[in-house]
Amino acid sequence: MRVISxxxxxxxxxxxxxxKTRPTTDKIKENIFNIIGPYFDGGLVLDMYAGSGGLSIExxxxxxxxxxxxxxxxxxxxxIKENVxxxxxxxxxxxxxxxSKKIIQMLATKGNKYSMAFFDPPYALQTIEKDLQELIGLNLLTSDAIIICEVSDEVELPEKIGYLNRVREQHYGITKIVIYKGE
Structure with missing residues (x-):
């Protein structure tokens, strides 16, 4: 694993x-950033199930x-601390x-708004839709936020969650990347 760019x-x-964790491969990570970026002009990132931290560091x-x-x-x-x-x-x-469910309650009191969020929960613990609804309810996302979800290929996420619209779905073997963007 490496930082690509x-x-x-x-x-x-x-x-x-x-x-206990499934690191996102460099190939999938590179494809994600080719879709959503590849480069950004500021903003805050939230990584709900960070694993090694590779996506947020990228x-x-x-x-x-x-x-x-x-x-x-x-x-x-x-x-994560070693990688940082x-x-x-x-x-x-x-x-x-x-x-993460308790932590976001604490983050809501800080007033930060995240313009990018990564969701790569354990495949057996699929709560992305509920988590996103909570982030929206707590006003933690910018109106144009980009949300990147890594899920099992069998998971079906809705077209729309609150003001977030699914804009892309990409399959990589048993893994699926689903990307939402705010209106």
């Missing part, structure tokens, strides 16, 4: 040890201002250990 391009990232490398990465697994948090160290830009990342 931008300020941190070429830097190696570690995967989370063990079998987004910041390509021009997002900063990222908030949430994971409840100790090994993932340790790996590789960027030499720690101040652009907020790493939070805990349940």
């Amino acid at each position: 931008g300020d941190f391009g070429g830097r190696r990232l570690k995967p989370v040890p063990g079998m 987004a910041v490398s390509r021009g997002m201002d900063s990222a908030t990465l949430i994971d409840k697994q100790f090994a993932a948090i340790k790996t 160290e590789v960027t030499k830009a720690k101040d652009r990342f907020e790493v939070i250990k805990g349940d």
Whole structure:
């Protein structure tokens, strides 16, 4: 795994040890950023199930201002912190250990609005639609937010969630990427 492009391009990232996470492959990551970017002019990133942090690190490398990465697994948090160290830009990342549903309640009190969000929950724990409705209800997303969801190929997400419209669906074997964009 590596950062593909931008300020941190070429830097190696570690995967989370063990079998509890599924790292996004470099090929899928590159395709995601070819679809949504490839480069950005600022904004905040929210990563609800961050794993190794690779997607958020890539987004910041390509021009997002900063990222908030949430994971409840100790090994993932340790790996994210190590991967953030590789960027030499720690101040652009907020790493939070805990349940994402509880953390977003806390984030709502800060007044931040995220213009990009990544959802790559464990395939067995599919709550993306509910999570997005909660983010909208808490006013945590900008009106033109881009949402990137990585799900099992069998998962069907709706065409519309609140003011977010599904704009792309791409299949990669057993994985499917679904992208939503605000109106």
